[in-house]
Amino acid sequence: MVSVTGGEPLVLTIAGARALPSGPFESGHRSLQSGVRAWVEQQTHHPVGYVEQLYTFADRDRTEAAARVISISYLGLTRQARPGGDAAASWQSWYRYFPWEDHRAGAPAAVERLIAPALRDWAGSAPSLGGRRERRQRAGVNFGLDGHAWNEELVLQRYELLYEVGVVAEATRGSDRTCAAPAPGEPMLHDHRRILATGIARLRAKIKYRPVVFELMPPSFTLLQLQQSVEALAGQRMHKQNFRRLIEQQELVEETGRIATETGGRPAKLFRFRRAVQQERAFAGTKLPVTRGP
Amino acid sequence: MVSVTGGEPLVLTIAGARALPSGPFESGHRSLQSGVRAWVEQQTHHPVGYVEQLYTFADRDRTEAAARVISISYLGLTRQARPGGDAAASWQSWYRYFPWEDHRAGAPAAVERLIAPALRDWAGSAPSLGGRRERRQRAGVNFGLDGHAWNEELVLQRYELLYEVGVVAEATRGSDRTCAAPAPGEPMLHDHRRILATGIARLRAKIKYRPVVFELMPPSFTLLQLQQSVEALAGQRMHKQNFRRLIEQQELVEETGRIATETGGRPAKLFRFRRAVQQERAFAGTKLPVTRGP
DNA sequence: CCTGGAAATGCTCGATATGAGCATAAGGAG
DNA sequence: CTCCTTATGCTCATATCGAGCATTTCCAGG
Numbered sequence: 001m002v003s004v005t006g007g008e009p010l011v012l013t014i015a016g017a018r019a020l021p022s023g024p025f026e027s028g029h030r031s032l033q034s035g036v037r038a039w040v041e042q043q044t045h046h047p048v049g050y051v052e053q054l055y056t057f058a059d060r061d062r063t064e065a066a067a068r069v070i071s072i073s074y075l076g077l078t079r080q081a082r083p084g085g086d087a088a089a090s091w092q093s094w095y096r097y098f099p100w101e102d103h104r105a106g107a108p109a110a111v112e113r114l115i116a117p118a119l120r121d122w123a124g125s126a127p128s129l130g131g132r133r134e135r136r137q138r139a140g141v142n143f144g145l146d147g148h149a150w151n152e153e154l155v156l157q158r159y160e161l162l163y164e165v166g167v168v169a170e171a172t173r174g175s176d177r178t179c180a181a182p183a184p185g186e187p188m189l190h191d192h193r194r195i196l197a198t199g200i201a202r203l204r205a206k207i208k209y210r211p212v213v214f215e216l217m218p219p220s221f222t223l224l225q226l227q228q229s230v231e232a233l234a235g236q237r238m239h240k241q242n243f244r245r246l247i248e249q250q251e252l253v254e255e256t257g258r259i260a261t262e263t264g265g266r267p268a269k270l271f272r273f274r275r276a277v278q279q280e281r282a283f284a285g286t287k288l289p290v291t292r293g294p
Numbered sequence: 295m296v297s298v299t300g301g302e303p304l305v306l307t308i309a310g311a312r313a314l315p316s317g318p319f320e321s322g323h324r325s326l327q328s329g330v331r332a333w334v335e336q337q338t339h340h341p342v343g344y345v346e347q348l349y350t351f352a353d354r355d356r357t358e359a360a361a362r363v364i365s366i367s368y369l370g371l372t373r374q375a376r377p378g379g380d381a382a383a384s385w386q387s388w389y390r391y392f393p394w395e396d397h398r399a400g401a402p403a404a405v406e407r408l409i410a411p412a413l414r415d416w417a418g419s420a421p422s423l424g425g426r427r428e429r430r431q432r433a434g435v436n437f438g439l440d441g442h443a444w445n446e447e448l449v450l451q452r453y454e455l456l457y458e459v460g461v462v463a464e465a466t467r468g469s470d471r472t473c474a475a476p477a478p479g480e481p482m483l484h485d486h487r488r489i490l491a492t493g494i495a496r497l498r499a500k501i502k503y504r505p506v507v508f509e510l511m512p513p514s515f516t517l518l519q520l521q522q523s524v525e526a527l528a529g530q531r532m533h534k535q536n537f538r539r540l541i542e543q544q545e546l547v548e549e550t551g552r553i554a555t556e557t558g559g560r561p562a563k564l565f566r567f568r569r570a571v572q573q574e575r576a577f578a579g580t581k582l583p584v585t586r587g588p
Numbered sequence: 589c590c591t592g593g594a595a596a597t598g599c600t601c602g603a604t605a606t607g608a609g610c611a612t613a614a615g616g617a618g
Numbered sequence: 619c620t621c622c623t624t625a626t627g628c629t630c631a632t633a634t635c636g637a638g639c640a641t642t643t644c645c646a647g648g
Binding site: 386514517518534535538559560561562563586 | 597
C-alpha cells in the first residue's frame, strides 16, 4: 500500500516498520485482485483506490525453510494515510529504505560518500579488464555516474546491484560475512525491500503514461500539490510551468471553481481529476511510426 | 513461446492447436524464471532468447474443478520456429485466435461485418441512456470505431469486451446458451486465449521501449525484415522511411558489411543488433518535465 | 543494350512536442 | 507600502514526428 501525504511517499509497514503487510491466501473471492483489495480494506479500514499485481516469487533460496512458498505481491494505492486500527502497522516514507532514490534536493550526499566508492571498489575488483569496464558501465548507468543521466525508473536494478556488491544488509544475512561498508537505508525482513523496490519502479514507470497519481490525491487539489505528489513518487523535481502545461494540455483536470488560499503566496485554483478521461482515451505510449492512410 | 517467421507472429501450441504449453511446477530450479526457461528448452529444443513473467491467475471460477489452481503465465521469445520433437506441439499464427487484431492490410472485414454490429447491439441493450453511451464509448475506444484511432495495445481489453458481449466461444461454455453470433477466431481451452491476449498486449507495449524484437530476428537481417517483424507483432503497417530513421537514430543496429540480394529489388545492407546498447543505455519512457540544473 | 518494376536509401518540410526561462499577478507578513 | 512567495501566462529555440518526394540499384524481359 502506497500513499502520499505532505509531499512524502508513504508505504504501509508492519513488524516495527520492518516488513510489508502480507496475508495468507484466501479462497473466498472471485479473483486474487478482489481478495487483496478486500483484505487490505479490512486490515486498514482505508478505501483502496487502485490495485495491481506486481510479481510472483517462488524462489527456493528465498526463505530459510525448505518448503517453497509462493508469494504474489501487489501494489495498492490509497488516498488516506492515517494509522489504522492495527497498532503494529505504520506508514513510513519509502525513502527510509531507499535514501539513494530521493533526488528531489539533488543527488543525496550518501550516494557520493558511501555508494559511489563502494561501486568503484567493486568495479575495480573484477578479474578481467573487460569485466571492470562492464561493471563500471553498469554502475554508471544505474546510478547516473560518469556522465550518465539519472534514471528514476531503475529502482530495482539499483537495489539488485547494491545487493550484488554486498553493501545491502540483507545480502549478508545468514552468511558469516558482515556488511563491511553498508549502504544507507533501513533493511526489511525477508525480501520485502526487493518487493518494495519492484513496486516503486512500477509506480514510477506508470505515472508517466497512466493517470494513477490521482488515486493518491484528495478530491480537489492545486496544481502544485499535484506536482509535489509526482515529485515525491519520482524522486525528482519538475519544471513547474512545463508540468502545468503537460497536465492541462492532456485535459486530465478541470477547475472546481474554488480557490485555495493557504499557499503562502498567491492563491491557487483548485482542480479535480476528470474521471471521464479514463473512458475517453486509452493511455498507451505510442512510439512506432505507423502509417495512416491506405 | 512466441516467434516470428516470414512476417507472421507464431505462438507455440499443444493439444491440436487449442492450448498453450504448460507444465507442472518444478522445484529443482533457483528461480521460477530459470525453471520456465529450462522447461521450455527441454520440451522444444529451442534456445529461448527472452522470458518474462506475465501474470498469476488463481481465480476460482477459472477451472471446473473445485480445487483452486495457481497458474503463473510466462511470455517467451525465440528465434526459431521449427516443429520440435513433440508431434503434439505446433506453431500457429496468433491471428488465428485473434483475427481482429491484424490491421496490416487495413481493418479486417470481419470487424466490420461481425464485431461492430454485435457491439452496437450490446451498446443499445444497456438499460439506461448513460449506460448506452458508456458502452458505445468503450466499444469505440477499444475497437477504433466512431472516429477513435485503433490502438494495437488494447488486445486484452478487446478480448474481455468481446467476452462480456458474449460473442466469444469461451464465454458460453458450460452455460446452456450457445454463442448467437460468434466472433471470428479459434477458441482455446480453459482461459488460454486470455493468457495469449495478455502476452500479445505485453509484447506490443514492450517493443516500443525495449529492444526485444531482436530476440526474434536471425543474427543478421535487413531493415525491411526487421520492419516486417515489428509489423507482424504490432499488427500494423509502418512508414518505411520513418521506421529506418527511428532504428538508426537510436543506434540499435550496425552494418555487418554484407549485402542481401534476394530482396526483389535493390540489394539491402545486412545489419546486426548492437548488443552493447543493452549496457550503454537504460531504456525507459521518459515523459515527465524534470528540471535539469540546480 | 534498354526499359520497367521493385525495393533501398537519402532528404525535405511542416506540425508538434519539449526544455528553459522571462514576465506579470496576487496573496500575506512586516 | 514593500518584500517575499507562489500562481499563472507566454515566448523561443530545439528536438521529434508524420508524410512524402527523389534517387539509386538490382532483376527480368524484350
